[in-house]
Amino acid sequence: QYGFYEAFSYYAIPGADGIINYKHDYFADKHIWRQKRKGTCAIRQNDSVIIEKEYLTFSIARETNTFIEKHHRKGHPFFAYAAFSAPHTPFQVPKEYYNRFSEVEDENRRIYCGMIAALDDAIGIILDKLEALGELENTLILFASDNGGATYTGATVNGDLNAGKMTQFEGGVNIPCIMSWKNELPEGVVFEHPVSLMDFFTTALMSSGLNTPSDRIIDGVDLIPYLKENNEDLPHESLFWRTDFNKSIRYRNWKLIWNTRDNQTWLFNLKNDKEEKHNLAIDHPDVVQKLKTQIQAWEQELRDPAWPGVMEIQFEINGDTTWWAI
Numbered sequence: 001q002y003g004f005y006e007a008f009s010y011y012a013i014p015g016a017d018g019i020i021n022y023k024h025d026y027f028a029d030k031h032i033w034r035q036k037r038k039g040t041c042a043i044r045q046n047d048s049v050i051i052e053k054e055y056l057t058f059s060i061a062r063e064t065n066t067f068i069e070k071h072h073r074k075g076h077p078f079f080a081y082a083a084f085s086a087p088h089t090p091f092q093v094p095k096e097y098y099n100r101f102s103e104v105e106d107e108n109r110r111i112y113c114g115m116i117a118a119l120d121d122a123i124g125i126i127l128d129k130l131e132a133l134g135e136l137e138n139t140l141i142l143f144a145s146d147n148g149g150a151t152y153t154g155a156t157v158n159g160d161l162n163a164g165k166m167t168q169f170e171g172g173v174n175i176p177c178i179m180s181w182k183n184e185l186p187e188g189v190v191f192e193h194p195v196s197l198m199d200f201f202t203t204a205l206m207s208s209g210l211n212t213p214s215d216r217i218i219d220g221v222d223l224i225p226y227l228k229e230n231n232e233d234l235p236h237e238s239l240f241w242r243t244d245f246n247k248s249i250r251y252r253n254w255k256l257i258w259n260t261r262d263n264q265t266w267l268f269n270l271k272n273d274k275e276e277k278h279n280l281a282i283d284h285p286d287v288v289q290k291l292k293t294q295i296q297a298w299e300q301e302l303r304d305p306a307w308p309g310v311m312e313i314q315f316e317i318n319g320d321t322t323w324w325a326i
Contacts, residue, residue, distance in 0.1 A: 002063040003083055005040040008032050011056040011085075011092040011115075019055070020098045022091040022111045024153060032090050055094055057086045057115070061122035065129040072133045079204065082126065087115040089153065094118065112155035137182040140207050142200050145175040152315075162276040163317045166324050168241045168248040168257050169276055181207075185227055194250060195235050199223050217301070240298050244309050244325035249291050249298075256281075256291040264322060267291075277318065 012019040014033075023033060035041045043052040043059075052059050064082045071078035097114035104110040123143070130136040148171045149156035151164035158164050158171035165172050177195065179185065184207075198220035202212055206222040221235050234252070241248040245261035253271040258264070267281040267288055281288050310326045 001044070001046050003060065004037075004043055004085075006035070008035070008085060008088050008090065009041040009043065009056065010037050010090060012094075013037075014092075016053075018095045020093050020095055020111055020114075022108055024089065024091070024108075026152060029089050055118070057084060057118050057122045058125070060084055061125040064126050068126075068129055068133070068135075072135060077208065079208075082123075084119055084122065086119040086122075087112055087156075089150075091115065091153075091155070106155075108153070109155045112153070140181040140184070140204065141179065142203070143176070143178040144197060144200075146197075148172045148175060152313075160275045163315065166313055166326060167315060167317065167322075168243075168246055168324075169317060170255075170270070170274065173241060173248075179223070179227065181224075184224065189227060191227060193226075193234050193236075194239055195223060196220065196239055199235065238294060238298075240295065242295075242299065242302075244305075245323075246325055247295050247299075249295050251291055251294065254287060254291060256288060256295075258292060258295065259322060262323060264320065266318075279318070 014021055023029060037043060042049045043056075044050065054062065060082055064080050067080055068078060091108070091111045093111045093114035097118045098111060100117055101110045101113045104113055127136065127141075130139055147165045148161065149158045149164050150166075151157060151171065152166075156164075158174075161169070161171040161174055163169035163171040196219070199222075200220065202218060202220035203223045205212055207224060212218045223235060225231055226233070226235055237252065239250045246257075246259055248255070248257045250270070253269055255266075255268045255270050255276070257266040265281045265288060266276070266279045267284060268276045268278065269280060270276075312323050312325050314321060314323050316322075
């Protein structure tokens with residue numbers, strides 16, 4: 001294991017040569033800068049805290065390649081989870097990447113673009129290593145973001161999708177997802193049906209010739225058959241989200257978002273309204289009730305949350321003021 005335990009850490013020590021920094025005004029960013037590389041934000045090699053001088057995005061790629069080389073040399077199959085933090089705050093970028101985007105006038109967004117470009121190059125470093133070792137065509141590669149763009153930073157937008165990170169609108173949960181397996185998957189296929197990051201677990205296991213555990217319910221499905229056999233079935237008829245009093249379900253083309261504390265309900269038909277502009281809850285009370293019942297039934301299967309909530313944050317979305325638990 002290489003990395004840190006928190007949701008964030010410095011990419012480089014502030015004041016380091018060749019690093020451009022940008023600090024935001026919102027309170028969480030101030031907390032992030034105060035944390036530095038201490039405690040759960042420390043960089044660790046397994047259980048040991050280490051001093052890392054290389055820009056973090058590239059050091060993660062470096063350590064990933066070291067891991068891959070070690071197992072390739074021994075003839076072992078491997079699973080590498082490269083948990084890049086970019087482009088999370090704190091916003092820090094090497095000057096050479098900052099200079100690539102001189103046409104971007106907004107300093108905040110310019111640094112954000114540079115961080116993504118550095119991430120892109122870091123992923124390329126890993127792919128180059130796989131190719132050099134002759135493993136690229138025999139390796140299943142899965143890439144995804146963990147959430148939609150954090151619009152509250154002022155650096156990113158989510159196109160036509162509504163809202164962003166920390167919400168359950170499409171801008172918060174509809175994310176980039178790319179899969180590549182040159183020996184097994186066709187190229188250039190766009191899969192239109194919704195899938196989940198939980199599917200990565202099952203897909204990786206099944207692709208390795210292993211089975212999922214039989215002593216528990218596994219929500220993820222193996223995506224490979226859907227991608228290579230022109231399978232028109234839905235991987236998931238329903239997908240669910242829950243954070244405390246914020247609960248959501250996507251059932252086929254219906255999407256229900258339900259704030260149980262403040263009694264707010266939104267219903268969208270994503271086939272006709274991907275942007276979630278038209279709340280149909282009043283027009284389709286039967287659908288609302290059906291989907292709420294599905295959420296309640298799903299919740300009966302869940303254990304209590306293992307971690308307490310951190311905070312609540314308020315956004316104005318579609319003219320409504322809404323609270324979101326984090």
